[in-house]
Structures are given as C-alpha cells and as structure tokens.
Amino acid sequence: MKKSVRFYSGAELVAKAAIDAGCRFFGGYPITPSSEIAEYMSHELPKVGGTYIQMEDEIAAMGSIIGASLAGVKSLTATSGPGFSLKQENIGYAYMAEVPCVICNVMRGGPSTGLPTALAQADIMQAKWGTHGDHPVIALTPAYLEEVYELTIKAFNFSEIYRMPVMLLLDEVIAHLSTAIDLPDKEMLVIKNRRKPSVPPEKYFPYDTAYGDVPPMANFFEGYRYHVTGLSHDKTGFPTTDPELVQADQERQIRKVKSNINNIIDYEYYQMKDAEIIIFAYGSTARGARVAVDNARKLGIKVGMMRFRVIWPLPEAEILKHCSKAKAIIIPEMNMGQLSDVIERYAADRTKILRINHVGGVPIHPSYILNVIKEAI
Amino acid sequence: MKCDHYEARFAGVGGQGVILAGKILAYGMVSFEDCKAIETPTYTAQVRGGATKVDVVIDKYHIEYPRSEWLDFFLCLHQKSFNIYFKELKDDAIVVVDPNLTPNIPDNIPQKLVLVDLIDIAKQEMGKTLYAAVIAVGMFTGLTKIIKESNIQKAVLDNAPKGTEINNLKAVKLGIELGKKAFACKEKVVRLTLEDAKMLNNEDQA
Incomplete structure (x- = not known):
C-alpha cells in the first residue's frame, strides 16, 4: 500500500x-x-x-x-x-x-x-x-x-x-x-492581517499614532490620501525635519518590536535542566549540535542546547541568565562568529565562550562539536 | 531490521543524474517501505561538470542530522567527486565506482569495493548515459536489500518523465541484477563489465 x-x-x-x-x-x-x-x-x-x-x-x-x-x-x-x-x-x-x-x-x-x-x-x-x-x-x-x-x-x-x-x-x-x-x-492556521483604517478617507493619515505604535494601513487606490517617502515624515506621510517629530517617529518604530518582544522571541530548550555546558545554535547547525548533545549525554556530560527559532530579537534575559550560570557556552556557526560576538557582550567574561566557526560550506559534523564539548568540561 | 539507520551517498558530476538517484531512493523508502528518509543534495555553481552528491539517510524515527554522518554506502561516478566526498565511511560500507571515470582510488580500501563500467553499460545497453543514475539506484537495491526490488521499481516509475517509463524500468532492473551479482560475489573487490551487463540483459529477455 x-x-x-x-x-x-x-x-x-x-x-x-x-x-x-x-x-x-x-x-x-x-x-x-x-x-x-x-x-x-x-x-x-x-x-x-x-x-x-x-x-x-x-x-x-x-x-x-x-x-x-x-x-x-x-x-x-x-x-x-x-x-x-x-x-x-x-x-x-x-x-x-x-x-x-x-x-x-x-x-x-x-x-x-x-x-x-x-x-x-x-x-x-x-x-x-x-x-x-x-x-x-x-x-x-x-x-x-x-x-x-x-x-x-x-x-x-x-x-x-x-x-x-x-x-x-x-x-x-x-x-x-x-x-x-x-x-x-x-x-x-492563525493568519494575521494588517489593521485597516476605520475612519473615512478624508480623515485618514497613514502614520497616525492615535491608534497605537502601529498605525492602520489603507490600501492604495481606494481613495485614502497616502504619501509614501523614504524621508523622515510626519503623520501625513510628507517629509519633515522637525527634530521632535523625527525623534518620536524613530522611537516609535523601535518600540513596535521592543515593547512586544515577549510575543516575538522564540527559542527551544533541549536537555537544559541540569546543563552545565550550553550550546547556543540556530538553523541547520543546531541539528548537528543536537546529535552532539545526545552523544555527550551518553558519556555523562551535562550539556544542553538553547536553539533560537527567532534570531532577532534575541531573548536577552534568558541569554543573560545562562551566561551567568553556565560553565561554558559553545556557539557553532557557519560564519566567522556573527552570533558569538553578540553573546560575548552578554557574557562579559562571566563564562567562557567556545566558538566553532566553519565557513568551508560543509555542515559542522556532530563529532566535531562533541570534541569541543569535551574540551569545555 | 526494517528501517534500521542507513546512510547512502551517490556522487558524480552535474548532469549525471545522481541527485535524482537520491530522490528516487528517499521517495521509495518513505512511500513504499514506511520508513523515514531525507534527501540532501550538494552541487556546485557549474550547471554541468561540477562535483555533485546526494546523501540519503534512512531511519525508523526522526532524522536529526541533515546530512550523512557515517556512510554505509558510497557510489561515485567521477574522480572529482571521489576526491572530495570519499570520507566518513563506515568500515563495512559498500563502495561502488566506475573505474573509467574514477581511475585513482586508494589502494587497500577496507570496504567492499565494486568496480562497474556503469557509464559504458548505460550507453551500450540503454542507449543513453543518462540512465546511469537509475542503474545506480538499481545496483544499490541489489547490493544492499534496503528497499524491495518491486518498491524501487515503483519509485522509479513515479519519478520517470512521461514516455520514459519503459526504459527507466529496464534500467533499474538491469541495475538490480548487477547489484545482486556483486552481492553474491564473496570477494572483497568485484569487477563488473559491459559483458556482465549484456549477459544479465540477455538472461532477462530470455
């Protein structure tokens, strides 16, 4: 069949x-x-x-x-x-x-x-x-x-x-x-759609913050006045150089993500309960790391993994917590240390960071990660 | 045991169809053997002629590492690929190469080694070198018994472009017979030539 x-x-x-x-x-x-x-x-x-x-x-x-x-x-x-x-x-x-x-x-x-x-x-x-x-x-x-x-x-x-x-x-x-x-x-499936204006076209402003940090968005060609520019703009969408408006607009845009960070950050823990050594990983590299965690556990090594499903923004509070507790943090990446550089700033010498940076185009073999885990003990 | 962890690699150069070989095998394992399988290809920027390979990993359960870790089977149709991808082999792996395109292989390969004139066989017996990949999948079946002969045939048919079904079926059957012949041979190094293929094809027709 x-x-x-x-x-x-x-x-x-x-x-x-x-x-x-x-x-x-x-x-x-x-x-x-x-x-x-x-x-x-x-x-x-x-x-x-x-x-x-x-x-x-x-x-x-x-x-x-x-x-x-x-x-x-x-x-x-x-x-x-x-x-x-x-x-x-x-x-x-x-x-x-x-x-x-x-x-x-x-x-x-x-x-x-x-x-x-x-x-x-x-x-x-x-x-x-x-x-x-x-x-x-x-x-x-x-x-x-x-x-x-x-x-x-x-x-x-x-x-x-x-x-x-x-x-x-x-x-x-x-x-x-x-x-x-x-x-x-x-x-x-949960499917979200952009918030549409509830006001008549003549009362609409494309960047109207009266409705919160995310202004409702009208469709083009439906009668709403809507000016689009890459210049800093006011609520009408037309350019402005007013320092206060520009400052407020930048702060609001950053705030859209920052104030909702708990709805956005997304990570998975694996074997973290008693972990003394922690791997931070993401993407396909995390799969080799997970195999390495399993193999290290068989050897009695207390190692776990935190895998980022969302890499930006990072779950700062959780990372800080692990950086102050872990004996060592291992970061395997298929680059020269783009996440490691960031994590090192969080760690601020409170734990040792072991980097694995492979850029040859071949996935990092689990046995390689296992060897680094052994070094970390 | 059914669906035991198994890792196979088909390697060659772009245009030989090795990635399709991996796709057919993974598809067959999932569709007809009720196993889990992943197919994960590697190729170069050259459309034809670049070192290419595909890894197929089979298991009863979820497959974590998205490439092969330790190979049970390695088939290679080009020296360029052999030089890069002949690694991470288990001691008891099966190695299949076309010696005409892969003339330089290390002495004393510890694994079972099958030297088969695969491209010649495809050209002479099937009329086109592009059937080499499907013959290779058949050889895998005959040599390893990982997938049932009838199931790999179904997998080939499901993936064959319209109008090529008969030839592809013929090619996979020839591969299966070549694989079985190599399997039956107890020597560590097995040599299969165009003559062997001709004989097997004739037997099949008789």
Whole structure:
C-alpha cells in the first residue's frame, strides 16, 4: 500500500506556507540557493489568482514587493547573500515607510559571490544591520522542514502585525533538504492581517499614532490620501525635519518590536535542566549540535542546547541568565562568529565562550562539536 | 531490521543524474517501505561538470542530522567527486565506482569495493548515459536489500518523465541484477563489465 505522503523541500515549503498565509505577490530575481522558491511561486501563485513577476534585478524585485504590499497584497521575495545586499536600500525604505513584506534569504557563503551553492549562515548580521539607520528587526531561523512552514507563516503574521519587513533566514541545507512531512490543517492556521483604517478617507493619515505604535494601513487606490517617502515624515506621510517629530517617529518604530518582544522571541530548550555546558545554535547547525548533545549525554556530560527559532530579537534575559550560570557556552556557526560576538557582550567574561566557526560550506559534523564539548568540561 | 539507520551517498558530476538517484531512493523508502528518509543534495555553481552528491539517510524515527554522518554506502561516478566526498565511511560500507571515470582510488580500501563500467553499460545497453543514475539506484537495491526490488521499481516509475517509463524500468532492473551479482560475489573487490551487463540483459529477455 502506498502511503499518501508528499515530499517537500525547504524551498517548496516557503512557497507553500507563503501562499497559505495569504501571500499573493512574488517579485524576485533568481539566485542560488533560493531560486527554487521563485520557481514554485511561479507555478503556484497563478493558480490562486496571485501574481508572479521576475524583475530585472534584486533591487527592482524588492521595490516590486513594496509596491504590491502598499496596494494591499501580502508579498514575498526570496534571495541569497549577494541579492540580499542589493535589496538593502529598498529594505530600508520599507522600514521607513512601514510596509509589511517578507524577505526570505537562503544564506550562502560570502562575501561577494562567495560559495553560491554551499551552506553558510553568513547573513545573521546583514539581516540586522544590512540597511543604514536604526530600525527594528525581526528575523526567523527555521531548522526543520515543519518549522520552515510554521515560521514562514509567522514571518507574514509579524510583518502584518507590526507593519514592517520581516526576514526569513534559511540556510542552504534547510532549503534543499527534502523529506515527507505532514502539514497542519489549513483551518487551524492563525493568519494575521494588517489593521485597516476605520475612519473615512478624508480623515485618514497613514502614520497616525492615535491608534497605537502601529498605525492602520489603507490600501492604495481606494481613495485614502497616502504619501509614501523614504524621508523622515510626519503623520501625513510628507517629509519633515522637525527634530521632535523625527525623534518620536524613530522611537516609535523601535518600540513596535521592543515593547512586544515577549510575543516575538522564540527559542527551544533541549536537555537544559541540569546543563552545565550550553550550546547556543540556530538553523541547520543546531541539528548537528543536537546529535552532539545526545552523544555527550551518553558519556555523562551535562550539556544542553538553547536553539533560537527567532534570531532577532534575541531573548536577552534568558541569554543573560545562562551566561551567568553556565560553565561554558559553545556557539557553532557557519560564519566567522556573527552570533558569538553578540553573546560575548552578554557574557562579559562571566563564562567562557567556545566558538566553532566553519565557513568551508560543509555542515559542522556532530563529532566535531562533541570534541569541543569535551574540551569545555 | 526494517528501517534500521542507513546512510547512502551517490556522487558524480552535474548532469549525471545522481541527485535524482537520491530522490528516487528517499521517495521509495518513505512511500513504499514506511520508513523515514531525507534527501540532501550538494552541487556546485557549474550547471554541468561540477562535483555533485546526494546523501540519503534512512531511519525508523526522526532524522536529526541533515546530512550523512557515517556512510554505509558510497557510489561515485567521477574522480572529482571521489576526491572530495570519499570520507566518513563506515568500515563495512559498500563502495561502488566506475573505474573509467574514477581511475585513482586508494589502494587497500577496507570496504567492499565494486568496480562497474556503469557509464559504458548505460550507453551500450540503454542507449543513453543518462540512465546511469537509475542503474545506480538499481545496483544499490541489489547490493544492499534496503528497499524491495518491486518498491524501487515503483519509485522509479513515479519519478520517470512521461514516455520514459519503459526504459527507466529496464534500467533499474538491469541495475538490480548487477547489484545482486556483486552481492553474491564473496570477494572483497568485484569487477563488473559491459559483458556482465549484456549477459544479465540477455538472461532477462530470455
């Protein structure tokens, strides 16, 4: 008897989840290892009445999803390291204009074209600081295919709730891995949509803070006055240089995420109860680390793992707690220490930090992590 | 035991179809053997000719590490790939290579070694080198018995492009027979040539 199974790749699940979250526009430009997302969207979006467009480059692709979202359509683009760099100027525009959208970055080795087809977690910092100026950041890092689906939906929800771009950071292994998974019932999904204005068009202001830190957002072409600019602006959307207004606007934008941090941070504990050595990990690297934890436990070593499903914002309070208690913290990353640098600031010499930084494009083998665990004792 | 942990790697260069081989195997294990399986490919920026491999990991339960950890089976169709991906093998792993494309292999490989003119066989017996990957999946089946012959055939058919079903089925069956022949051979190093394939194909037709 053939089971009714369906094989999915990580890339396919991003596309599927996006559509299930209500995404009806994809603007992209192909780049390995993310191209499969565009490919699936090009097949699937027209079937649900959505629009797929391949733009002339990544910059235009980012511009296209901002435009689509302003017209009221949930939008996605997918790219990888070099394309993510190109998108940054428009990502900044989306922060400033508070346009909800999701940018999926399937991370590969860099800088420049680097390792186009190989695994890396090279854009953890680019996701946070890639565009200039201060802005809030939400970035999600799934490690399992079930989670790719779940967190893609979550990324759309965050972008709609907080009216801002959200980063979905996959790595090459997760995007290209295929297996059979059960997807949740569509009826059970929690889908959030942006808050719409409740006032008549003539009374509407696109950045009206009278309704809280996230102003209601009207669709373009529906009669609401709506000026969009990357310049600092007042509630009408027109530019201002009034220091007080500019200050208040920046503070409000940061506050959108900061004051809701407990609704956004997302992490998983594994074998942490009596752990003296703690691994901090995310993405596919966490899977090798989990195998290493199991193998170390067999040797009687008290080691546990904290895995970040959302990498930005980090759960600062929990990290601080572990940094003051743990005998050692191990941070395996497929980059030269982008998270480690941050954690070191939290740790402030209260514990020792052991870094594992592999950038050769090959996943960190569990036996390698196990050896570092043994060193940490 | 059914669905015991097993790790297989098919390696070659882009265009030979090794990633498809892994996909067919993982699909077959999940769809017809009721096991868990993952398929995880690695390739280069070159569309054709870059070192390529696919790892297939099989288990009864959830598979944590998303690549192979210690290989039970390694099949390689190109020297370039062999040089990079011949590692993390168990002592009792099975190694299959095409000696025409992979001439330089270390002396005294501790594992069972099958030298098979796979590309030649695909070209001569199937008419196209691209059937090498499906023959390889068949060889895996005959050599390891990890998946039932009938199930790998179903998996091949489900993944074959329309119009190629008959040839793909023929290719996987030939691979299975080659694999069984290598399995039956008790020597540590087994040599299979085009002549062996011709004989097996003739037997099948008779």
